[in-house]
Amino acid sequence: MSSNRKVLPTWDKVGKHALFPEAKHDEIARFNFLANLNNHLSGQVLPGVKEAYEQNALPAFRAEHGREPESRHEVREMMKKQPFYQLWSALRRSTMECRQQAGRSLVLRQIDRINAAAAELNNGAETLVLNPETQIPDYVTVVDTHCMPGSYHTSVVEGDVSAGANYDSGLFVTTVGQLGSMTDGGGRAICDWLKKDHADFKPKRILDIGCTIGHNVVPIGQAFPDAEIIAIDVSAPVLRYGHARAKSLGVNNITFMQVNAEDLSQFADESFDLITTSMVLHELSAQSMPKILSEISRLLVPGGLSLHLEQPQYSGRPVFEQFIRDWDTWNNNEPFWGAMHDVDLVGMIDSTGLPSDLQFSAAVTAKVDESIFPKTETGDKTEDYGRAAAWNVFGAWKPAEAAKQESVA
Numbered sequence: 001m002s003s004n005r006k007v008l009p010t011w012d013k014v015g016k017h018a019l020f021p022e023a024k025h026d027e028i029a030r031f032n033f034l035a036n037l038n039n040h041l042s043g044q045v046l047p048g049v050k051e052a053y054e055q056n057a058l059p060a061f062r063a064e065h066g067r068e069p070e071s072r073h074e075v076r077e078m079m080k081k082q083p084f085y086q087l088w089s090a091l092r093r094s095t096m097e098c099r100q101q102a103g104r105s106l107v108l109r110q111i112d113r114i115n116a117a118a119a120e121l122n123n124g125a126e127t128l129v130l131n132p133e134t135q136i137p138d139y140v141t142v143v144d145t146h147c148m149p150g151s152y153h154t155s156v157v158e159g160d161v162s163a164g165a166n167y168d169s170g171l172f173v174t175t176v177g178q179l180g181s182m183t184d185g186g187g188r189a190i191c192d193w194l195k196k197d198h199a200d201f202k203p204k205r206i207l208d209i210g211c212t213i214g215h216n217v218v219p220i221g222q223a224f225p226d227a228e229i230i231a232i233d234v235s236a237p238v239l240r241y242g243h244a245r246a247k248s249l250g251v252n253n254i255t256f257m258q259v260n261a262e263d264l265s266q267f268a269d270e271s272f273d274l275i276t277t278s279m280v281l282h283e284l285s286a287q288s289m290p291k292i293l294s295e296i297s298r299l300l301v302p303g304g305l306s307l308h309l310e311q312p313q314y315s316g317r318p319v320f321e322q323f324i325r326d327w328d329t330w331n332n333n334e335p336f337w338g339a340m341h342d343v344d345l346v347g348m349i350d351s352t353g354l355p356s357d358l359q360f361s362a363a364v365t366a367k368v369d370e371s372i373f374p375k376t377e378t379g380d381k382t383e384d385y386g387r388a389a390a391w392n393v394f395g396a397w398k399p400a401e402a403a404k405q406e407s408v409a
């Protein structure tokens with residue numbers, strides 16, 4: 001019975017739309033193989049890494065130093081020499097390289113069709129605003145983020161959307177369906193949390209920063225159909241794709257704009273009710289993150305909400321867990337991952353004028369998508385065998401006008 005429950009959704013269950021790359025039998029098989037290998041590595045091989053730590057590395061460390069390791073960095077130094085860790089790590093990196101190359105070749109062989117489909121949906125639309133003068137920051141270009149060839153920003157031909165198409169088609173392989181068929185579990189988790197904990201909050205103007213292809217802002221657009229939504233990113237190829245994707249899904253209340261979030265001076269003070277980032281802060285440099293958070297603070301109306309979705313911070317977790325969570329920093333072209341998960345977020349947000357008593361942090365989980373994790377004949381509850389990703393949502397409410405005046409008095 002339990003083996004039934006472990007059946008993973010296959011790649012062909014990914015939600016389709018007008019731009020989505022078409023895949024042949026072998027391309028689908030390749031994605032499925034990689035998704036299953038990822039799943040095997042995290043479910044069956046990773047426990048062996050912990051065993052290698054507990055049985056080999058840790059006793060040796062204690063014998064040499066006469067104490068417990070104090071940081072993930074010490075754990076990493078000792079684990080780098082453990083053959084079982086080397087095996088797990090090399091395979092994990094390889095699955096990412098293979099996913100990106102598989103996605104890239106899938107997209108490039110039909111790039112003319114995908115670019116033309118995007119152009120048809122984008123041409124003349126006021127809801128796509130590109131600015132070729134936008135400075136792409138070094139921290140976006142310095143590496144091919146999580147091994148994506150050309151990262152988010154590289155266009156290979158004019159009007160290119162290939163970076164977006166590759167991102168869209170491959171994410172399912174890494175997340176193995178946990179984000180749902182439309183890979184929008186993060187945005188849905190944000191909307192569910194707002195509905196559950198802040199049902200009266202009805203934002204009229206929303207800004208999403210670092211939207212990429214809009215996976216997670218589209219559900220926000222659907223949850224607040226009367227709101228005006230602006231989704232910004234520095235990278236043109238993903239914006240072209242994201243705008244066309246939203247249109248083809250029938251979501252028309254989002255304007256996609258090419259803007260560097262470090263300078264949002266084109267937007268007036270106190271002009272947004274809700275400002276979101278999903279899985280963005282960990283890709284920002286240490287210098288840019290406080291700048292962007294300060295811009296958010298400036299742009300919020302009094303009583304407005306800033307809300308960020310990320311993996312949980314490291315603080316308070318066992319050093320071995322921190323070391324595993326930090327794998328991406330060293331092996332997955334995510335150079336800012338570890339530094340961001342170390343930052344004192346409360347202190348940093350506080351320093352932008354959003355005080356700690358108005359901040360929040362909550363664990364949220366995406367809903368299991370029953371369209372890709374169908375109920376079994378046993379009649380068990382979906383939660384028993386489906387899978388959904390878990391995150392941390394955190395942020396702050398901007399002091400309302402009355403409270404601000406009180407504190408000035």
Ligand SMILES: C[S@@+](CC[C@H](N)C(=O)[O-])C[C@H]1O[C@@H](n2cnc3c(N)ncnc32)[C@H](O)[C@@H]1O
Pocket residue numbers: 137140152186209210211212213214215216217232233234235238259260261262277278279280283284288
């Ligand atoms: C991990 S992706 C975000 C994923 C997306 N929010 C989602 O939910 O699927 C990070 C994005 O942030 C963008 N980005 C990085 N720095 C930026 C900046 N300073 N201003 C605007 N966008 C930025 C990148 O181009 C990239 O598309």
